[in-house]
Amino acid sequence: MRFLHRASPWRELFAGDSPPDPATLPDLLAPLREALASLGPHPDLADAHAWQSTLVEALVRLDLPGWRIAQLISDHNAWLYRRAIRLAEIEMRGQGWGAPPVGYCVLVLGSGGRHESLLAPDQDNAMIIDDYPDARHVEIDGYFQSLGERFTARLDAAGIPLCQGHVMARWPMWRKRLSEWQRQLEIWSAERRVKRVQQANILLDFTPVHGDEGLAEGLRDWVAERLPAAGLFLDEMAALLDEQPVALDRFGRLAGSLEGAPHERALNLKHQALLPLVAAVRLLALRHGVRETDTRRRLVALVARQAIDTATCRALTAAHGRLQGLLLSEQRRNLAAGRAADGWVDVAHLGEDQHLLLRHDLQQIRSLQKRARRP
Secondary structure (H helix, E strand, O other): OOOOOOOOHHHHOOOOOOOHHHHHOOOOHHHHHHHHHHHOOOHHHHHHHHHHHHHHHHHHOOOOOOOHHHHHHHHHHHHHHHHHHHHHHHHHHOOOOOOOOEEEEEHHHHHHHHHOOOOOOOOOOOEOOOEEEEEEEHHHHHHHHHHHHHHHHHHHHHHOEEEEOOOOOOOOHHHEEEEHHHHHHHOOOOOOOOHHHHHHHHHHHHHEEEHHHHHHHHHHHHHHHHHHHHHHHHHHHHHHHHOOOOOOOOOOOOOOOOOOOOOOEEEEEEEHHHHHHHHHHHHHHOOOOOOOHHHHHHHHHHHOOOOOOOOHHHHHHHHHHHHHOOOOHHHHHHOOOOOOOOOOOEEHHHHHHHHHHHHHHHHHHHHHHHHHHHO
């Protein structure tokens, strides 16, 4: 069976240095044209980030599905990253730092790395630096430390907050030479340790956002070749799936944890639906040497490797899309009411058909978790 991936023209929307010219868009895309006109041709970072909710409303008016809107939110955030990094480089040149001393690549991690961001994410990023002599470490790493501090501070000021877990290129833990990243993953994957698996899970959903993409591909090649053989590490990753139960009781009824819930009708579909699906798919992808990062494309690649069948792929892809759609709708509702955009969904807002589909989707995810636990 052969799978042909065709990139969507929607993914070109934020591929350039500037937003698209609204005058070039046809009448069919009038909501997007109006949104871009309200942004203007040269917005600053804060205005461009604040405009994201306007973008999402325009895309909803165009009837784009939630999973596609999540891709475009991710693309817009990547565009903000690139602008912040370029501005930081310009500032450093003006202060006498000069150009970057060696090649580097900034990675976006987590949901952004999977192109699955919803509204109001914080920063999760890392940096790969091209190899250089140890004797130049203070000079070269000093440059990239300053660059990391500056671009993450700019993003924070624009409205994408600093990661509370310190998963950012401003910290040495997440800023390394390519050879050091490979050695780091060797250490993390050598044995069964919960913390090391959790750290690896953060890193392994990565995509390059700025710089030399060859460095990111080098790391991806290493992961695809080496991690399928890391049995103890993958076994611990499988065991951690037990800590992400889906929002069903033992009778298959909707029932989530109420810890931190805003009210008794709330289900945390991020932590008890979407992330368990993402984690199980990631584990299967690592077992089978899949190079893809997006959950949807990982599922297709797993069919090609005969790890799952096409019916399972379709069911899980549909479940993933429906969950993103439910979360995005609830986030939009919360923001309109002045509340935070989080992972909770009020089940009172779901119709009978949505209740039935959600139970079905959660059962599919639970079955996938069982499959993923098996070596």
